[in-house]
Amino acid sequence: MADALDSLLEDNILIISKGDTFIATTLQKKLRESGFEVNHAEPTVSSMSEFRDCTKVYIFYMDEGSCMDMDTLVYLKDVSIEEDKMVILIGTPDEFHEATKVISKDNLAAHFLRPFDMNSLITKVHELTDVFEQENRKKCILIVDDDVTFLKMVHSWLKEKYRVAIVNSGMQAITWLAKNHADLVLLDYEMPVVDGPEILEMLKSESGTDNIPVFFLTGKSDKDSIQKAIGLRPDRYLLKSIGKSALMDELDKFFIAQRLKK
Numbered sequence: 099m100a101d102a103l104d105s106l107l108e109d110n111i112l113i114i115s116k117g118d119t120f121i122a123t124t125l126q127k128k129l130r131e132s133g134f135e136v137n138h139a140e141p142t143v144s145s146m147s148e149f150r151d152c153t154k155v156y157i158f159y160m161d162e163g164s165c166m167d168m169d170t171l172v173y174l175k176d177v178s179i180e181e182d183k184m185v186i187l188i189g190t191p192d193e194f195h196e197a198t199k200v201i202s203k204d205n206l207a208a209h210f211l212r213p214f215d216m217n218s219l220i221t222k223v224h225e226l227t228d229v230f231e232q233e234n235r236k237k238c239i240l241i242v243d244d245d246v247t248f249l250k251m252v253h254s255w256l257k258e259k260y261r262v263a264i265v266n267s268g269m270q271a272i273t274w275l276a277k278n279h280a281d282l283v284l285l286d287y288e289m290p291v292v293d294g295p296e297i298l299e300m301l302k303s304e305s306g307t308d309n310i311p312v313f314f315l316t317g318k319s320d321k322d323s324i325q326k327a328i329g330l331r332p333d334r335y336l337l338k339s340i341g342k343s344a345l346m347d348e349l350d351k352f353f354i355a356q357r358l359k360k
Contacts, residue, residue: 106293110135111223114170115159122159128352132220134227143172153183155207160189162198171200178205179253180274184226186355187212209345226346236261237353238279242271242297243315248338252284255342260349268292272300275307282352285332287316298332311352316360 110141111134116309118138126136132219139145141158156174177183184207187197195208203209208222238261243249249264256262264279265271266290275283287294294314313334336348 101148108234110149110152111155111157112136112146112153113157113159114141114146115143121161121162125157127157127217128220129223132224133193135222137191141167143169143173146170146173149271150177153182154228155186157186157188157219157223160187160193167197168200171197175201175205177180178207180265180280182261182263186210186219186223186226188212188219204281214293219303237281238263239282239349240265240271240274240278240280241284242266243284244289245286248258252345255345256349260345268294268297271297275301275310281310282333283310284315284351285312286338287314300301311356313348313352 111129113122113129113136115138117140122138126138129136137149137153140151144324151271156177158170158174158330172186178185185201185205187201187209188195188209188211189197190212191207194211198206207226210219216234222346236259239256241249241252241256241264243252243264244266246266249266252261253264263274264282265274270291271283271285285294285297294316298312298314301310301312311333313336315336315338317338334348334352336345342347
């Protein structure tokens with residue numbers, strides 16, 4: 099499944115704009131001439147969702163108040179954080195200011211203020227897709243936790259060395275793994291609705307996910323809780339109080355051990 103998805107994502111770009119404006123149409127043409135696969139979508143969730151599985155770079159050409167569409171911006175924020183997709187914004191300073199109230203500047207691959215130089219944008223896209231290919235060689239870790247603050251913290255720790263995706267519920271994890279490959283899942287032991295043990299059971303019962311390593315993360319350090327978690331046979335059991343260096347050491351040791359087994 100991962101190989102099929104990688105081939106779908108190869109050089110795929112989605113131009114988002116209200117209608118096929120002259121600028122959007124010209125940009126599509128120039129990107130195709132540069133060797134990219136390009137699609138167009140309206141700035142609506144339903145339109146963008148049609149291309150979610152086959153898009154690597156989102157270019158949002160903000161015009162006619164489209165930057166005020168909250169659902170569009172939230173969608174782009176989610177794909178940039180949860181799926182490590184690249185988002186580029188094009189707009190006026192005011193449009194960019196409004197958009198970055200929703201999408202953090204840290205989560206943008208790039209931005210261009212209108213009027214912009216199209217050749218510079220295309221050069222930037224080439225640079226970003228080259229980086230994407232390098233990043234794709236990194237191990238992918240999915241973090242599952244209902245504590246958004248904890249998610250963001252661990253994401254910031256790991257993002258330099260690993261490809262990292264984050265979701266805040268068990269069912270989101272199942273949905274994400276149905277479409278994406280992870281080399282490791284860091285799974286919160288205690289979550290509302292569907293908890294860590296239930297998710298682990300679901301993953302182990304499906305042929306597509308049964309071999310994905312899972313580390314439990316928990317805030318409980320008492321003997322009974324630890325024995326109960328270990329009894330479910332995760333690959334590791336880590337306390338959520340673990341620091342950055344200790345966590346990085348655990349991950350390094352795990353992936354080195356995996357390589358030695360192979």
